[in-house]
Every structure is written in C-alpha cells, then in structure tokens.
Amino acid sequence: MxxxxxxxxxxxxxxxxxxxxxxxxxxxxxxxxxxxxxxxxxxxxxxxxxxxxxxxxxxxxxxDYTYGPHRPKAENTLVIADTDTAFRGRTVRGRLVEPEGPKAPVAPGLSAYPAPGEMVVSPALKELLGSGEGKLLRERLPYRITGTIGESGLVGSQELAYYAGAKNLAPKINGYQTARISTFGSPNKPPANRTDPVLILLxxxxxxxxxxxxxxxxxxxxxxxxxxxxxxxxxxxxxxxxxxxxxxxxxxxxxxxxxxxxxxxxxxxxxxxxxxxxxxxxxxxxxxxxxxxxxxxxxxxxxxxxxxxxxxxxxxxxxxxxxxxxxxxxxRPARRRLWWRLLLPLGGLALLAPMINKGRSDGEFNQYLVTGGVLLLLVGVTTLLPWAVEAVVARLHLGAVAWQLAVRRLQLSSGSAARMVNGIAVAVAGAIALQMLFAGVEGDYTKDTGKDLSRAQMQINLSHGTPFRTAADRFTTTKGVRKAVSLGSTSLGNKDWPDADSTVLMVAGTCASLREVARLPSCREGDAFLSTGGDQDDDAAIAKLTRPGRVLHIDTADGTGRGPDVRWTVPAGLKPARAITSPNGMRNSAVLVTRPAVPDRVNRVLDGAVYVMLDPRVPEVTEYIRNTAAQVDPFAEAIEWSATEQSKKFTSIRTGLYAGAICVLALIGASLLVTQLEQLRERRKLLSSLMAFGTRRRTLGLSVLWQTALPVALGLLLAAAVGLTLGTVLLKMVGAPLGVDWPSVLTMTGAGAGVVLVVTLLSLPPLLRLMRPEGLRTE
Structure with a gap:
C-alpha cells in the first residue's frame, strides 16, 4: 500500500x-x-x-552567604542578617539589610534598599499582611511597607519574603546569621555529589x-x-x-x-x-x-x-x-482470551527480576529495564481489566430492574465500561506501588533528632548580648506557654583556642534550669559545678583543663576574624555533678555556673537559648511564641521541634509526587466526566425509549450508577493486586524490608473511588435531560 x-x-x-x-x-x-x-x-x-x-x-x-572570609567595611559592602521565620507552616524568608556605601550590592528584585523601620515585601506577603489572616504575622514584622520585591528576586509567585532596613548591624556579625558581603550569588560551584541510586529510581x-x-x-x-x-x-x-x-x-x-x-x-x-x-x-x-x-x-x-x-x-x-x-x-462477541493478557505483566516482572536485591550498593538501576518493566505491569492492568469485567458480568443475572439493566448493558459492551475505568485503575496501581516504596525506604532518609518532646517543644536561640535569663520570663507570660527554661553556653579553652587539644563547655543558668542538663547534689546562687559522664567520654581531659585557678579563654571571633579576648578563671571548689540528657537530646560534660559566678564580660558573650513547653490546647500557640521571640530579639531563631527529620532530597521527591498526583487526579476527574457524557450521549435513544415505556427515572439513574460502580470496583481490586505486586518487587529491588502500607493502599483506592463518585454525581443532571421523550426524535 x-x-x-x-x-x-x-x-x-x-x-x-x-x-x-x-x-x-x-x-x-x-x-x-x-x-x-x-x-x-x-x-x-x-x-x-x-x-x-x-x-x-x-x-x-x-x-547571600553569611559565611566565609572576614571583610572590612567598604563602599561596596552590605551587612545582611538572616531573619527567616515561619507562619502557619509556611516559611517566611526575611532579611535585615544595612548598606555601608553607595556601591553596596542590590539584591535581585530590588531597585533600592528600604530605610530603617521600612520594608519591601513579596506580593503574596503584602496580601497576607493586609488580610485578617495575617494579623499575628503583622505583629512580628513592625516595619512599614514601602514597596514590593520584583519577580527576579522571588522563586515563586506565592513566596513570602521581605527585606527590612536596619542600622548598627555590624556588631551582630557572627559569620553564620549576620555577615558583611560584597556581592549576591553563589561564590563557588558546589561539588558534584554522587546521587543516591534509590532517589534516582524514585x-x-x-x-x-x-x-x-x-x-x-x-x-x-x-x-x-x-x-x-x-x-x-x-x-x-x-x-x-x-x-x-x-x-x-x-x-x-x-x-x-x-x-x-x-x-x-x-x-x-x-x-x-x-x-x-x-x-x-x-x-x-x-x-x-x-x-x-x-x-x-x-x-x-x-x-x-x-x-x-x-x-x-x-x-x-x-x-x-x-x-x-x-x-x-x-x-455476541467472542470471549476474550486470558493467556496473552498475562504476558504483559509477566514480561514486566521478567524485566525487573535482574535488579532484585541489588540495593543501593551495586550502582545505579538500569533505567530502561525499570521503565519497561513498570510500563508493562501498568499496561497489563488495561489488558486484564476488560477480561475481568466480561468474566464477572457474564455470571450476574438476578436482581432488581436497575441492576438487570446495568448488568445487561455491561454484558453487551464490557469493553467500553472497562476503557472508562482503565485510567483510574492504572493511576491507583502505580500510586499504591510508589507509596509502598516510599514507606519502605523512608527509614533510610529519616533520622531521630534526639529531642525530648516531653520536656520542650520549641527552642529559641538568642543572639549575643540578649539577656537570656530575663527572656525566659517574657516567654513564661506568653499565651499558651506552660514552662520556659533559659540557658547560656559557650566553649572555654587554652589561649591558643581553638587549636588546643581540648575544650570544655560552659553552661550558665539558674539552679532550676541547670537541673535540666545535670543531676545536682544541691544548688544555691553563686555555686559552680563540674558535670561529668557526657557522651564524648572526655572527662579526664576536662578535669585537667578545669583545675582551680586556671585561666581559660572564650573564642569570640565566630569565624569573622579575631575577637576580643574574654577570660574566665576556674573557681575553687567546683561541686561534682552528673550529666543527664538535656531537652535538646545531648548529654555533655560541662562546667555549670549560676549567675553570681559569671562575670558580666563573660555573660555578654554567652549563646542564650530558651526551651519552651507548650499547651497544645491553645490555637496557634507557636505563632504567639514566635511573636514574643521577635520582640525579645529580632535576630532570634525560633525552632519547632519534631521527633524526626527527613532528607530534603527525599522530601522534595515526595512533594513532587503529591503535586503531580493532584494534577493527575484532576485530569482523571475531567476525563472521566467527558467519557461519561459521551457514553450517555450514545445511549440517548435507548434512555428515551425506556422512559417512553414507563421506566422510572430513579430506576434509570440507579442503572447508570451500577454501570459505573461495577467496573470501578473490579478495576480498583485489580489495581490493588497489581500495585501490591509491583510494590513488593520494588522493595526487593532496593533491599528494603517487605511490608504493606495498608493506610496508603486504602487511601489511594478511596481517592480513586471518590473521584468516580464525584464524576457520577456531576453526570446526573445531563442524564435527567437525556431521559426526555424528545430524545426519540431523529433526522
């Protein structure tokens, strides 16, 4: 031809x-x-x-990397501080800026920096702050809005971000939160890391x-x-x-x-x-x-x-x-044959079989075999479903009128019914397999933070110079706070610190707060202790370093150059204490001191932290605490604790899956609706004929519902079986323990059934219009 x-x-x-x-x-x-x-x-x-x-x-x-070499003040320098926060689960990117000369670099999306007390914000943040929902956040950002950040300075249209003008930021330079920079952008290309083959597979x-x-x-x-x-x-x-x-x-x-x-x-x-x-x-x-x-x-x-x-x-x-x-x-069509329909999923399993028990230690998975094997298994759903629908409906007979109408229609055109459900069955099968794989490898990308959530649920890190003892009082009076404990800490060493062989941690606080990190025999204001039994097993070196009368030095440079030399003399009569696990999950041998034993020059360089226990019954208690933290110290970092933390790459892949699943579910619903309307249109004369012979609308409506429900139920059962099989094979490929994440299986199956139910309900109005006797009219 x-x-x-x-x-x-x-x-x-x-x-x-x-x-x-x-x-x-x-x-x-x-x-x-x-x-x-x-x-x-x-x-x-x-x-x-x-x-x-x-x-x-x-x-x-x-x-705006806030680490690197120390830079002196110049015409082209900018002091910038990271003041990120969170609001109702959303990250708010915040920066305090102070240009030090006319040639200071201007951040992307800005034409000029705001004056002290003013800020420029992203359009999404401006809208949020202007609404009633942003009232609590507005209390945290006491700046006047003078402009918006351009698109070139934002990574997304709904990003919450701001730049606020400030003054006298230079004393806050510490090399990690506040720094002096001369340009924006990544200074060096990050080294290429070997990508985890399991993440590539995902x-x-x-x-x-x-x-x-x-x-x-x-x-x-x-x-x-x-x-x-x-x-x-x-x-x-x-x-x-x-x-x-x-x-x-x-x-x-x-x-x-x-x-x-x-x-x-x-x-x-x-x-x-x-x-x-x-x-x-x-x-x-x-x-x-x-x-x-x-x-x-x-x-x-x-x-x-x-x-x-x-x-x-x-x-x-x-x-x-x-x-x-x-x-x-x-x-009457010939019965569908099963043997060749089984070849597709069996072929898919054959392609995936060579990679079973390969794990992540033997290199990357063969992408062609993975793609081909998964495709064949999922295509197998579309070939097996018509056979399954035909085999089941052929054995269904007795029942109410609506049931018999539905069964007879399915017996005559089971292929059309199966085609309507094919897409959703494939989506559910693939989603079940992916959820099983994610659940199976999640433990490899999740680690225990060690935080004791029974003693505190939030930690507020304060900047140098912030009185951490009085800060605890402010948090204690905050709505929703049951208890607040404040501690100050720093590291002590020899004069050539930090090149010395050993250093010792100093922790300062009240007697009550020190009992959060050590078991004390007795405590009064002015006491000092030597706590031993930490996880580092360095008690001998610490005992040698903390001999009474020895002068120790505190590093105050923070990676920004040489800071002032702050000295502390080890007092006589350090009381023995036993280290216990602190609320942040660490157990350290340390020198513990109460307020009278800490000179002012030392107190000013301590790193303060407040550990807060929340009342979960108070709505938005974390927002109240963040507001208090911003009032106590604009540079404070409020961290909400969790028992575990997950790899960012793994989380981003899972986030991409959820985003894609939402789009696919929307497509499923829209396409199913179009398919349902097309099938109803082809049955218009049949429906009108049945109405003309006196069939009730309720009976016809139920028959259409059964015509949808039966293939959907069979499709979801088949999808669950194929999804569980594929998920089991994938788990064996990555060397993860076998297990079925039943909540995810039920969730995916229920989501597919829910989409079909919504589509069926939306198709009822057109169905009622097609039942009119005028449908018998023809040209």
Whole structure:
C-alpha cells in the first residue's frame, strides 16, 4: 500500500469528521476535549524541568552567604542578617539589610534598599499582611511597607519574603546569621555529589506512574463515539470501499479529533499557566513564565499524539467486521482470551527480576529495564481489566430492574465500561506501588533528632548580648506557654583556642534550669559545678583543663576574624555533678555556673537559648511564641521541634509526587466526566425509549450508577493486586524490608473511588435531560 493511498484515505476521514453534520462535530469536540486535557498535562510535564531550573537559578542569584572570609567595611559592602521565620507552616524568608556605601550590592528584585523601620515585601506577603489572616504575622514584622520585591528576586509567585532596613548591624556579625558581603550569588560551584541510586529510581518511577494514566486517557479519548462511527462507516462499504480503506478513513477521523485536541491542549495549558501563578501546590509555587515547555519535548508530544490516535483506532478495529449492511460487533462477541493478557505483566516482572536485591550498593538501576518493566505491569492492568469485567458480568443475572439493566448493558459492551475505568485503575496501581516504596525506604532518609518532646517543644536561640535569663520570663507570660527554661553556653579553652587539644563547655543558668542538663547534689546562687559522664567520654581531659585557678579563654571571633579576648578563671571548689540528657537530646560534660559566678564580660558573650513547653490546647500557640521571640530579639531563631527529620532530597521527591498526583487526579476527574457524557450521549435513544415505556427515572439513574460502580470496583481490586505486586518487587529491588502500607493502599483506592463518585454525581443532571421523550426524535 503506497503512502499516497494512505494519505488520501486519512484525508478523506479528516474531511468526514468536519462535514458529518452535528453528529460528526460532536464526536470531534468530545475527542478534542479528552485529548486536550491529556496534552495539557503532557505539556505541563515537559515544562517542569525548566520551571525547576529557573527556580534554582533565582535562588542561586539571590544567595547571600553569611559565611566565609572576614571583610572590612567598604563602599561596596552590605551587612545582611538572616531573619527567616515561619507562619502557619509556611516559611517566611526575611532579611535585615544595612548598606555601608553607595556601591553596596542590590539584591535581585530590588531597585533600592528600604530605610530603617521600612520594608519591601513579596506580593503574596503584602496580601497576607493586609488580610485578617495575617494579623499575628503583622505583629512580628513592625516595619512599614514601602514597596514590593520584583519577580527576579522571588522563586515563586506565592513566596513570602521581605527585606527590612536596619542600622548598627555590624556588631551582630557572627559569620553564620549576620555577615558583611560584597556581592549576591553563589561564590563557588558546589561539588558534584554522587546521587543516591534509590532517589534516582524514585524520580524515574514518579514520572512513569504519573504519565502512564495520561497516555491511557488519550487512547480512550480517540475512541469516543466508536459505535456510531462504525455504523457510519458501513455506508462507505455500500458505495465501494474495502475494509482496509474503511479502517484508514476511520483513522483519519480520529486524526482530526487528535489534531483539534492538540489545539485544545495548547489552549488549556496556556490558561492553566496563567492560573498557575495564583496557586500553591504542596508548598511550591511558580510564575507563569517558568512553565515554558522544552521545544524538543513539545514537538515530541505534537507528533506522538496524532500517531497514537491513528494506531489506537486501527488496533481497535482489528476485530470489527464492517460490512455494507451493518457492523458485526452488534452480534455476541467472542470471549476474550486470558493467556496473552498475562504476558504483559509477566514480561514486566521478567524485566525487573535482574535488579532484585541489588540495593543501593551495586550502582545505579538500569533505567530502561525499570521503565519497561513498570510500563508493562501498568499496561497489563488495561489488558486484564476488560477480561475481568466480561468474566464477572457474564455470571450476574438476578436482581432488581436497575441492576438487570446495568448488568445487561455491561454484558453487551464490557469493553467500553472497562476503557472508562482503565485510567483510574492504572493511576491507583502505580500510586499504591510508589507509596509502598516510599514507606519502605523512608527509614533510610529519616533520622531521630534526639529531642525530648516531653520536656520542650520549641527552642529559641538568642543572639549575643540578649539577656537570656530575663527572656525566659517574657516567654513564661506568653499565651499558651506552660514552662520556659533559659540557658547560656559557650566553649572555654587554652589561649591558643581553638587549636588546643581540648575544650570544655560552659553552661550558665539558674539552679532550676541547670537541673535540666545535670543531676545536682544541691544548688544555691553563686555555686559552680563540674558535670561529668557526657557522651564524648572526655572527662579526664576536662578535669585537667578545669583545675582551680586556671585561666581559660572564650573564642569570640565566630569565624569573622579575631575577637576580643574574654577570660574566665576556674573557681575553687567546683561541686561534682552528673550529666543527664538535656531537652535538646545531648548529654555533655560541662562546667555549670549560676549567675553570681559569671562575670558580666563573660555573660555578654554567652549563646542564650530558651526551651519552651507548650499547651497544645491553645490555637496557634507557636505563632504567639514566635511573636514574643521577635520582640525579645529580632535576630532570634525560633525552632519547632519534631521527633524526626527527613532528607530534603527525599522530601522534595515526595512533594513532587503529591503535586503531580493532584494534577493527575484532576485530569482523571475531567476525563472521566467527558467519557461519561459521551457514553450517555450514545445511549440517548435507548434512555428515551425506556422512559417512553414507563421506566422510572430513579430506576434509570440507579442503572447508570451500577454501570459505573461495577467496573470501578473490579478495576480498583485489580489495581490493588497489581500495585501490591509491583510494590513488593520494588522493595526487593532496593533491599528494603517487605511490608504493606495498608493506610496508603486504602487511601489511594478511596481517592480513586471518590473521584468516580464525584464524576457520577456531576453526570446526573445531563442524564435527567437525556431521559426526555424528545430524545426519540431523529433526522
């Protein structure tokens, strides 16, 4: 068969799609909407790498590293302090700035720095502070808003950020929170680290699992209106076309719908991109121009979708005999065979088998085998589901009228019912497998912080010079605080500190607060103790270093150069004490001193910290504490404790999965709704006939519900089985212990069922309109 003949037949089908009257236009429109939704998500996927790259570049361009070599004051220097905070689970990026000369570097997104007492904010922060929801945050930021940060200074449209003017910041320079800089941006390219092969596997699986349902939906959309199309094609046989030519013409009709779908998808993507700037998904937001698809990937989508439409149509018609007098599919179809449908998932398992028990120690996983194996397993869901639906409904007979109507319809067209559920079954199967893998390896990327949450739930680190003893009183009177304990600490060493062989920790506080870090025999103001039994097993060196009368030195440089030499003489009669685990999870041997035993010159260089116990019954108690911390010390760092902390890379991959899952679920709902409306449209005359014969609306509505519920239940059961199998194989690949995360399995299954329920409810109004007797009217 020549390419010319192919082109002529496809072109003929293309013209039929647009010249077939209302019926043809309706089918093209439904196909275009279904394909367009999938294309929009594919374009979004191709734009994600660019969005992440732009976010990274913006973050690097505004980097204000507060560590490095000490710089003297000059015309081109800026003193900048990190004053990040959090509000209701969202990070607020804060900076205090003091330019020291006319050539001081200007941060990206700013034209000039605000004066002391003023600030420039991101648009999202300005909106939040101006609303009633931002009242508590407004108390924490006592600056007047004089402008907004430009897009070049933000990593996302919903980022909360501000720059506030300050004065006399130089004394606060410490090399880690406050520093003097002469330029913005990363000074050095970070060294390339070997990426964890398990994390690479997770990223690969996330993309495969999220994109697979999109392909299924596109393949389903190009088959909309297939039964009516086949009846129209019978007329072509009557005027002389052969069966192959008829199939090519049908493929041309599908090609027309897919091309219009590309246009719709581009339009949906552009509308979604404009809307993307106003939303935040799992803590991540972007500006619309971030979502710029890769030209090569966009071209691949533009070529793959029409080609898939033609191939799917030809494949779907392989078992349909279109004759001049009708379509043989109306007869009882042959029973579907199971053996070849099992070959796909078995082939997927065969591809994944060589990587079982490989773990992360034997190098990276073969990406081609992983992709191929997972694809075959998920495609196996789409091939097994039609067989499962046919095998089950063939054995269902007795029941109420609505049940019998639904079962009979499924017996006649089980393939159409299975196609509607294929996408959601694939999505659920992939999600279950991924959740099992995430749960299995989560322990490898999660570590115990050691924090004792029964003694404190927040820690407030104060800057040098802040009276930490009086700060505890301020927190004690804060709403929602049960108890507040303050401690000051520093390190003591020989004169050549920190090059000495040993140092000793000094901890200062009241008798009550010192009992949080050591077991004291007795304590009165003015006492000093030597606490032993710490985790470092350095008691002998500390005892030698703390001989009575010895002069020890405190390092005050903080990495910024040489600071003043602050001395402390070890007093006679240090009382023995036994170290215990402090609220922050550490047990250190140390010198413990009460206030009268600490000279003022030493007291001024102590690092103060306040440990706070919260009343969980008080709403937003953490916000009240952060407000108090900002009032006590603008440079204070309020940290909310947790029992564990997780790898940022692992967390970001999981965040990407959640963001993608939300988009895919939205696509599932929209595509299912379009599919449901298309199937109802094809049954319009049947529904109107049943109404004309006196069938109740309630009976017809229940029959439609059963027609959806039965395939969905079978699809979800099959998805759970395939998902558990794939999850088990993936866990064995990474060497993680086998286990089923049943809450995640039930959550994913329930989410799929919930989407179908919502779609069914939304399809009821059109169903009621189609039940009218006017539906029997024809042209």
């Amino acid at each position: 020549s390419a010319r003949q192919w082109g002529r037949d496809l072109g003929l089908g293309f013209r039929f799609a647009f010249t077939g009257g209302r019926e043809g236009w309706t089918r093209v429109l439904l196909t275009a909407v279904g394909v367009g939704l999938g294309v929009a998500l594919l374009l979004l996927t191709t734009a994600i790498p660019n969005a992440l790259a732009v976010r990274h570049d913006r973050e690097a361009a505004r980097a 990223v690969l699986l996330v993309f495969v699992v999220l994109l697979m349902p999109v392909g299924v939906f596109i393949a389903t959309a190009v088959r909309f209106g297939g039964e009516r199309r086949d009846r129209r094609l019978a007329a072509l046989r009557l005027v002389g076309s052969d069966s192959r030519m008829t199939r090519r013409i049908a493929a041309g009709e599908a090609l027309a719908g897919s091309l219009v779908g590309l246009l719709f998808g581009t339009l949906f993507f552009l509308l979604g991109r404009r809307f993307a700037g106003s939303v935040e998904v799992v803590g991540m937001s972007v500006f619309p121009d971030y979502l710029d698809p890769s030209p090569a990937l966009a071209a691949l989508v533009a070529l793959a979708v029409p080609a898939a439409a033609v191939l799917v149509t030809l494949f779907a018609l392989r078992g349909v005999v279109i004759e001049p007098l009708g379509v043989m599919r109306t007869a």
